Amino acid sequence: MVSYTVWLMEPIAAEEFAQIYARFHVPIAALDCGGRCAPYNEWGAPFCCDTHHVVPVVYATEWEFLQANTDLWHLWEDKTPAETEQLKSIAPEGQVLIECKGYKLCQRGFRSLACRAFPFFPYLTRQGQFIGLSVYWEYEERCWVINNLQIASMKYRDEFIRTFDDLFARLPEEVEVFRQFSARMRRVFGRRHSAIPLLHRNGGYYKISPRDGRARKTSPEKFRLYGPYKIAAGLPFPDELGMGDDIELNGAG
Numbered sequence: 001m002v003s004y005t006v007w008l009m010e011p012i013a014a015e016e017f018a019q020i021y022a023r024f025h026v027p028i029a030a031l032d033c034g035g036r037c038a039p040y041n042e043w044g045a046p047f048c049c050d051t052h053h054v055v056p057v058v059y060a061t062e063w064e065f066l067q068a069n070t071d072l073w074h075l076w077e078d079k080t081p082a083e084t085e086q087l088k089s090i091a092p093e094g095q096v097l098i099e100c101k102g103y104k105l106c107q108r109g110f111r112s113l114a115c116r117a118f119p120f121f122p123y124l125t126r127q128g129q130f131i132g133l134s135v136y137w138e139y140e141e142r143c144w145v146i147n148n149l150q151i152a153s154m155k156y157r158d159e160f161i162r163t164f165d166d167l168f169a170r171l172p173e174e175v176e177v178f179r180q181f182s183a184r185m186r187r188v189f190g191r192r193h194s195a196i197p198l199l200h201r202n203g204g205y206y207k208i209s210p211r212d213g214r215a216r217k218t219s220p221e222k223f224r225l226y227g228p229y230k231i232a233a234g235l236p237f238p239d240e241l242g243m244g245d246d247i248e249l250n251g252a253g
């Protein structure tokens with residue numbers, strides 16, 4: 001089990017989250033991606049809405065805002081106290097592990113920032129330049145979006161970039177957090193000898209060389225596929241794996 005975080009930041013006032021949420025509201029795509037990944041989850045939920053896979057982490061003031069405005073969320077606790085303590089111990093200081101009531105009861109207006117950003121994070125160059133969106137690669141065999149990056153709309157990409165531009169301008173220390181995370185991705189992909197996928201802020205699709213950080217323009221169908229999505233893509237009729245139905249879900253995506 002892992003947690004993911006959007007940023008480690010100095011306090012932003014709780015009431016400011018209404019505006020931050022309003023400016024980063026559009027879904028990744030017009031279709032419900034949760035219906036595409038959920039069939040592969042033994043618990044039947046979209047992976048990023050299932051705390052067996054992902055425990056959202058929010059900053060304390062975001063938690064304050066959520067508590068004051070919705071009953072959707074509660075503090076996350078594993079059934080095993082040791083597991084709870086273990087995950088709490090690796091959460092960044094001042095951040096809170098939370099869990100919602102589940103994807104069937106999602107309130108889209110009160111999705112956390114972690115929900116809105118997933119599966120993307122702001123990718124930074126060695127020099128600390130925020131050049132676009134890359135993905136939490138740990139989920140590449142689970143998340144359908146990671147295997148269908150062309151699906152992310154320009155509007156979503158714009159909102160994501162604007163949100164992080166604003167936050168980086170206000171909280172410059174966050175640049176370092178994501179610069180280091182991007183460096184970690186370069187190390188992992190360097191060992192794999194594979195290129196990093198990037199949705200560039202200029203609107204294009206790029207492959208980044210993990211060795212020297214060079215960006216090569218590409219097209220989304222040239223990005224690698226993983227896990228069941230790779231298998232499905234090789235079938236003459238991908239719907240045979242149950243991939244064709246748009247299941248009605250209210251959760252992520």
Ligand code: SF4
Nearest residue numbers: 033037046048143144
């Ligand atoms: S972003 Fe969409 S496809 Fe990816 S895990 Fe979440 S619901 Fe599934």
Ligand code: SF4
Nearest residue numbers: 049100103106115252
């Ligand atoms: S998107 Fe909705 S259902 Fe999924 S974790 Fe976030 S609040 Fe819960």
